[in-house]
Amino acid sequence: MNGAIEIQQLYYRAGKTFEIKNLDLHVARGSIYGFLGPNGSGKTTTIRLVLGLLRPLAGRVTVLGRDILREAPRVLEHVGYVPEQPHLDPTLTVRETLRFQAAFYTTWDWPCAEQLIRQFELDERGTFGRLSKGQKGKVMTLLALAQRPELLVLDEPTDGLDPVVRRQMLSALLDYVSQRQATVFISSHLVHELERICDWIGVMDNGRLVIELPMERFKNGIKRLRVAGAPPGIASPPFALLAREHQNGALETWIVREWEPEMAEYFETIGASLHDVIDLDLEEGFVELLRTFRRPRS
Amino acid sequence: MFDQLDPRSPTPLYAQIANRLRVAIAAGELQPTAALPSVRQLATKLRVNPATVVQAYRDLEAEGFVEMRQGAGTFVREVPPQTRARERASQAAALVRKLLAEAGRLGVSLQELQAAIAEEIGVGTS
Numbered sequence: 001m002n003g004a005i006e007i008q009q010l011y012y013r014a015g016k017t018f019e020i021k022n023l024d025l026h027v028a029r030g031s032i033y034g035f036l037g038p039n040g041s042g043k044t045t046t047i048r049l050v051l052g053l054l055r056p057l058a059g060r061v062t063v064l065g066r067d068i069l070r071e072a073p074r075v076l077e078h079v080g081y082v083p084e085q086p087h088l089d090p091t092l093t094v095r096e097t098l099r100f101q102a103a104f105y106t107t108w109d110w111p112c113a114e115q116l117i118r119q120f121e122l123d124e125r126g127t128f129g130r131l132s133k134g135q136k137g138k139v140m141t142l143l144a145l146a147q148r149p150e151l152l153v154l155d156e157p158t159d160g161l162d163p164v165v166r167r168q169m170l171s172a173l174l175d176y177v178s179q180r181q182a183t184v185f186i187s188s189h190l191v192h193e194l195e196r197i198c199d200w201i202g203v204m205d206n207g208r209l210v211i212e213l214p215m216e217r218f219k220n221g222i223k224r225l226r227v228a229g230a231p232p233g234i235a236s237p238p239f240a241l242l243a244r245e246h247q248n249g250a251l252e253t254w255i256v257r258e259w260e261p262e263m264a265e266y267f268e269t270i271g272a273s274l275h276d277v278i279d280l281d282l283e284e285g286f287v288e289l290l291r292t293f294r295r296p297r298s
Numbered sequence: 299m300f301d302q303l304d305p306r307s308p309t310p311l312y313a314q315i316a317n318r319l320r321v322a323i324a325a326g327e328l329q330p331t332a333a334l335p336s337v338r339q340l341a342t343k344l345r346v347n348p349a350t351v352v353q354a355y356r357d358l359e360a361e362g363f364v365e366m367r368q369g370a371g372t373f374v375r376e377v378p379p380q381t382r383a384r385e386r387a388s389q390a391a392a393l394v395r396k397l398l399a400e401a402g403r404l405g406v407s408l409q410e411l412q413a414a415i416a417e418e419i420g421v422g423t424s
Contacts, residue, residue, distance in 0.1 A: 030349075032347050032349075167345065170345050171342045171343075171345060174341045174342050174345060174346070174347070174348065175338060175341075175342045177341075177347075177348055178337055178338035178341050178342070178348035179338060192305065192306070195305040195306065196305040196311070196344075196345055196346050196347075197345065197346060197347050198347065199347055199349060199350075216310050219308060220308055279307075279308040281305075281306035281307075282305075282306070283306075
């Protein structure tokens with residue numbers, strides 16, 4: 001196990017109500033890992049724990065093969081971080097911001113920075129505090145990429161930005177990843193954006209990791225089935241049954257995970273018939289997963 | 299060529315990309331020795347994971363449609379006419395399967411479908 005990020009049995013608590021429990025998370029090197037979850041589910045807290053900005057009460061966080069708490073400076077030199085809220089001095093110009101940031105990184109790449117300034121159409125004499133939200137987002141992305149990191153940690157990098165800016169930022173990110181085989185850990189609400197680029201998905205809810213799967217398995221495994229004539233109690237189906245709902249009429253709707261086409265035969269063995277298998281996209285799958293996770297079947 | 303990539307589709311993106319290229323090669327739109335875009339160019343343009351593009355190119359290489367040359371890029375190979383014809387036939391079969399599935403969902407009978415096809419073809423050639 002030598003992933004870009006390894007979290008083992010992490011426990012963290014802030015205040016009386018919020019806690020992250022039994023968190024195990026594994027981000028393979030070279031992957032683009034989409035970190036999903038509703039507001040307040042613990043995504044940003046987890047990201048801060050990964051970066052060593054918060055200290056877990058139990059468990060272990062390893063980033064790029066090193067213990068983050070013991071070796072934070074050495075690790076963070078190779079980690080590009082785009083926080084939800086910019087943390088830069090608003091009185092500096094873009095050029096000054098770049099020079100300030102560059103001083104921290106031995107790996108800083110000026111030609112790359114200059115190229116991104118042009119690509120992002122940034123005015124380097126502009127004062128950071130007076131930039132538009134989109135321009136601020138671009139500066140943050142530029143800073144993270146120009147330090148040539150092995151791991152990029154992005155916390156809602158495109159939240160609230162217009163589609164043109166989002167595309168520019170994602171293209172720059174993917175361009176970097178194609179050149180450097182870097183690992184990307186990205187949290188976002190914009191599920192459709194992640195659907196295009198991620199090869200792994202982790203879903204958080206209420207401080208816990210609900211699921212962690214390769215994207216294809218997540219997408220192909222979750223289905224909505226239309227079923228008729230199934231007995232009320234069924235024993236050990238070959239898939240994970242997340243929910244079973246009666247509607248008006250004879251058909252029931254089942255939400256299942258770990259579905260395989262051959263499993264259609266199962267319905268004959270319980271005297272039922274399968275009428276339809278409906279594909280869910282990532283967003284629908286995500287919504288169904290959370291809905292059923294929060295309301296476990298008895 | 300890549301206009302209609304659908305990240306929401308259950309067909310993986312790499313398979314969609316490979317399919318688009320296969321069609322273009324079978325149709326002669328991409329000629330032998332033509333260079334495909336680099337992984338970096340295509341990933342950035344389509345905003346997909348570079349690994350997705352690599353997977354698509356590898357599949358095409360395994361099927362004999364393209365050749366990946368280390369450091370030089372990926373190039374369309376000379377594909378025998380039978381292979382191209384076979385590819386077009388398999389595309390046609392896929393189109394029909396899709397049509398039949400959709401018709402079934404809408405409750406359109408086979409006769410109605412055949413009548414509609416005959417009509418459309420008639421309109422198209424008259």
